[in-house]
Amino acid sequence: SQQGEEDPQALSIQEGENATMNCSYKTSINNLQWYRQNSGRGLVHLILIRSNEREKHSGRLRVTLDTSKKSSSLLITASRAADTASYFCATALDNYGQNFVFGPGTRLSVLP
Amino acid sequence: DTEVTQTPKHLVMGMTNKKSLKCEQHMGHRAMYWYKQKAKKPPELMFVYSYEKLSINESVPSRFSPECPNSSLLNLHLHALQPEDSALYLCASSQPPRGSYNEQFFGPGTRLTVL
Numbered sequence: 714s715q716q717g718e719e720d721p722q723a724l725s726i727q728e729g730e731n732a733t734m735n736c737s738y739k740t741s742i743n744n745l746q747w748y749r750q751n752s753g754r755g756l757v758h759l760i761l762i763r764s765n766e767r768e769k770h771s772g773r774l775r776v777t778l779d780t781s782k783k784s785s786s787l788l789i790t791a792s793r794a795a796d797t798a799s800y801f802c803a804t805a806l807d808n809y810g811q812n813f814v815f816g817p818g819t820r821l822s823v824l825p
Numbered sequence: 826d827t828e829v830t831q832t833p834k835h836l837v838m839g840m841t842n843k844k845s846l847k848c849e850q851h852m853g854h855r856a857m858y859w860y861k862q863k864a865k866k867p868p869e870l871m872f873v874y875s876y877e878k879l880s881i882n883e884s885v886p887s888r889f890s891p892e893c894p895n896s897s898l899l900n901l902h903l904h905a906l907q908p909e910d911s912a913l914y915l916c917a918s919s920q921p922p923r924g925s926y927n928e929q930f931f932g933p934g935t936r937l938t939v940l
Contacts, residue, residue, distance in 0.1 A: 753934070754933055756868065809875070811858070812873070815869075818867050
């Protein structure tokens with residue numbers, strides 16, 4: 714089953730620009746997480762936002778959560794070529810946070 | 826040690842072969858996961874082990890057989906696979922359940938090709 718939906722599916726920007734990716738989900742959640750995946754590699758956890766939080770920052774990352782709209786956004790500021798990757802949102806369908814469902818992902822290309 | 830390791834990195838097998846994928850972590854995590862990921866798709870959860878017991882099985886065909894011999898190791902035994910099973914198989918681990926705030930740590934994956 715697919716819980717999250719991301720848009721855009723692919724995004725191409727120049728180095729130094731900001732990149733915004735959006736995620737929507739269907740059921741109620743305790744938290745929403747964002748992960749990055751470099752081509753054909755494992756996923757790396759970026760940031761977790763809890764359902765009672767509206768915004769969270771980590772370095773160049775800013776995540777927002779709107780539980781009334783069941784949506785989240787990930788903003789990467791001052792992008793770098795090294796940010797080129799696929800970005801996935803993930804939510805848990807169970808109370809233990811183990812039954813993860815990932816959104817379809819956004820493929821970000823940052824051009825030098 | 827904050828790594829999840831997976832072996833082998835690449836595996837090519839015929840439909841009649843039996844092979845195993847291995848995953849190891851030494852972070853003291855008590856939940857371990859297998860995911861399957863097709864090209865340009867998100868990872869899909871296959872199995873979850875919590876405290877070495879199978880807690881989630883997402884209706885995976887019996888040709889995939891998971892095993893958790895101890896808290897650090899997770900295996901995925903493969904038998905009589907189909908070409909459509911070709912994918913990247915990802916292992917992950919997380920802390921014991923504590924509410925639902927569990928970040929998952931992923932290995933680099935095993936790229937499986939079934940001929």
